[in-house]
Amino acid sequence: MDLGLVAQYTMNGLMLGMMYALVAVGFTLFFGVLDVIKFSHGDVLTVGAFTALASFIGLQSIGLTSDAVELLAMLVAALGAMALLGAFIARAFILPLRSAPALNTLLITLMLGTVLREAVRLFYPDGANPKPFPRLLPADSINIGNFNLRLDNAILLTAGALVIVGLQLLLNRTKLGLAIRAVAQDEETAKTMGVNFNAIVLITFAIGSALAAFAGLMNGLYYNEINFGIGLYLGVVGFSAAIIGGLGSIYGAILGGFLFAGLQTIGAVALPFASAYKDVFAFAVVIALMAWRPTGLIPEKLSERV
Amino acid sequence: MFAGWGKTDLKEVRMNRFLSLAAAFICAGALGVTGGVSSSHAKEKIKVGFVGPLTGGTSANGLGGRNSADLAVRLRNADAEAKYEYEMVALDDECKPNVGVQQATKLATDKEIIAAATHYCSAVAIATVDVYHKFGLPVIVWGAVLPDITYRNKYAEVHRVNGTMINQNERNAELSSSLGYKTFAVIHDTTDYGKGHNKYFSEALAKHGGKIVGTFGVTSDQQDFSAELTQIKSLNPQAIYFGGLTPIGVRIRGQMDKLGLNTVLFDGTSGIKSDSYIDGLGKLAEGSLSFIEGAPTELLPGGKFFLEKYNDQNYPSPPEAYGGFAFAAMNLILDTIEQVGSDRKKVQATLNKVKDRDSIVGKITFDDHGQNTVALITAFVVQDGKWVVWEDSEYASGKRKLPGQK
Numbered sequence: 001m002d003l004g005l006v007a008q009y010t011m012n013g014l015m016l017g018m019m020y021a022l023v024a025v026g027f028t029l030f031f032g033v034l035d036v037i038k039f040s041h042g043d044v045l046t047v048g049a050f051t052a053l054a055s056f057i058g059l060q061s062i063g064l065t066s067d068a069v070e071l072l073a074m075l076v077a078a079l080g081a082m083a084l085l086g087a088f089i090a091r092a093f094i095l096p097l098r099s100a101p102a103l104n105t106l107l108i109t110l111m112l113g114t115v116l117r118e119a120v121r122l123f124y125p126d127g128a129n130p131k132p133f134p135r136l137l138p139a140d141s142i143n144i145g146n147f148n149l150r151l152d153n154a155i156l157l158t159a160g161a162l163v164i165v166g167l168q169l170l171l172n173r174t175k176l177g178l179a180i181r182a183v184a185q186d187e188e189t190a191k192t193m194g195v196n197f198n199a200i201v202l203i204t205f206a207i208g209s210a211l212a213a214f215a216g217l218m219n220g221l222y223y224n225e226i227n228f229g230i231g232l233y234l235g236v237v238g239f240s241a242a243i244i245g246g247l248g249s250i251y252g253a254i255l256g257g258f259l260f261a262g263l264q265t266i267g268a269v270a271l272p273f274a275s276a277y278k279d280v281f282a283f284a285v286v287i288a289l290m291a292w293r294p295t296g297l298i299p300e301k302l303s304e305r306v
Numbered sequence: 307m308f309a310g311w312g313k314t315d316l317k318e319v320r321m322n323r324f325l326s327l328a329a330a331f332i333c334a335g336a337l338g339v340t341g342g343v344s345s346s347h348a349k350e351k352i353k354v355g356f357v358g359p360l361t362g363g364t365s366a367n368g369l370g371g372r373n374s375a376d377l378a379v380r381l382r383n384a385d386a387e388a389k390y391e392y393e394m395v396a397l398d399d400e401c402k403p404n405v406g407v408q409q410a411t412k413l414a415t416d417k418e419i420i421a422a423a424t425h426y427c428s429a430v431a432i433a434t435v436d437v438y439h440k441f442g443l444p445v446i447v448w449g450a451v452l453p454d455i456t457y458r459n460k461y462a463e464v465h466r467v468n469g470t471m472i473n474q475n476e477r478n479a480e481l482s483s484s485l486g487y488k489t490f491a492v493i494h495d496t497t498d499y500g501k502g503h504n505k506y507f508s509e510a511l512a513k514h515g516g517k518i519v520g521t522f523g524v525t526s527d528q529q530d531f532s533a534e535l536t537q538i539k540s541l542n543p544q545a546i547y548f549g550g551l552t553p554i555g556v557r558i559r560g561q562m563d564k565l566g567l568n569t570v571l572f573d574g575t576s577g578i579k580s581d582s583y584i585d586g587l588g589k590l591a592e593g594s595l596s597f598i599e600g601a602p603t604e605l606l607p608g609g610k611f612f613l614e615k616y617n618d619q620n621y622p623s624p625p626e627a628y629g630g631f632a633f634a635a636m637n638l639i640l641d642t643i644e645q646v647g648s649d650r651k652k653v654q655a656t657l658n659k660v661k662d663r664d665s666i667v668g669k670i671t672f673d674d675h676g677q678n679t680v681a682l683i684t685a686f687v688v689q690d691g692k693w694v695v696w697e698d699s700e701y702a703s704g705k706r707k708l709p710g711q712k
Contacts (some may be wrong), residue, residue, distance in 0.1 A: 005539075225586060276522075
């Protein structure tokens, strides 16, 4: 195969993988601190993308035209609003169910996801139709043989990588990160050490949801189109990525995200049968991996609670 | 459920009463004009049927079809030379297969009804063909486009005046080939709809000497097409044919741009002929093609005549895209009954032999499956943010060039 094509496939796969990884990291953060699976995570991403779009339209209507300022405002609005929404979901639906069976949390967030998704469809003007997302990044591109490298894709990929590195620094180098890790490791001990458990949980959910909003914005800028259903699929893929990586492990989630994107690309390109089966292929490999490593590729370091 | 039945019956009774009153009124009017032709008192009364979605999301099309069929009946009843007096029984299939089957059974088992113009929704039309066959009611489909309605079985009872996705793909292959596009990559969704488009387009393109360099089946909710499009890029086709609906059509066209596939024609089907395709893409929609069965009513061969008569009747809603076909279907039924009388078997046999018959939608010829073979297809191209009829566009006149056109 032509080298340019390989480069193109790799670039496509990396873009997909970055989005999957950002979603997967959210799942893994939530599971880390509270041992819950929050199925509305994907739909928070959708709401984030639509918040960004709405703020763009708002800025346009007051006559603002600078791409950079608009982008910054969209970023702040989407991330801020979704951080609040994430904290609110944790406060109102997840923390009160702490002592209930885990299945209840799973169900309530699943239903909440449907509510969010349908709310976008019904209440956003013409929400059932695909919406064009503005092109705010420079669209310059260079053609190297069959490889078309676009500046906007490169910027998105770098931004995604920076966000993940930033999260890593936050978790490992700050007092807040220490508190999150403490809660993740042992809730009781963390509380005795003076960590404000509820506050840490809310902050973690805010961070995870802001990451989803970032992924939503990235999705919009990459495809220049969003619709009310994007979060559903990204949620399922992100969750699977978090599981194969090892739920609770940040590196695992990132690895899982890129692995899943790689599998899809291979499924579409290298397999002899039609690309319609690429998801079948990717999910089948996930099933095989889970049978082989039930706790994921990089399992969470667990101290068994007795 | 029982209440529902009662309501339907009541509505229908009211409708019948309204229609017979209207018919009587028109007859009276006709008598007044002609000064009272005594023979018309002796006219035998014959019932014909109409089914379409009169309530629900597609009711605009259903009501337009109902009014148009009603117009055919009214005009005939006003005609002093008509041998019979007609009464149209209009039923509501709600665009739901189960309801459609009930209504079809109701029509087909009523021996007084000689023939019917039936269905706008493909899912309903395909579900009811067995009923019409079983009870021997000759019908003419006036709006549904799935080929299987006429082609899955060989039922002598079932006919169709409008075209199918076969016709639309033939027109598509013909037009794109004549514009110099020879190599195509096909992307289709993996539903029956998308698979049908793939099949019929591939067949039609082969006839015109075009070549398909790759076929990609995709799910109807897929988000990312970069892998498929990268592969297509390496195959280097002149056009991408897309058999599917607007949402993924928007994504594919958008992502073509991302991969630098801007000198490739985006050749769509009736599935993307909607304003939301243009809304979703903005400027990128420019130069995309789509095809629909039928034509804007004013462009039909007898469209002007039809619209004049339609407006004379002051119907509360417009005929919509397929009204002309409903009118043509009902008119064909009435012509046939005039010719052979009130006998289902004879009407069916005569309908099966219809050839080169003039109608407001052009000439009608039924093949051995009862499908009109000279059905009209309209091509559209996006020009300046609007779907423009191909022949009227600046692309057809040569003023502008489609992507990749030489």
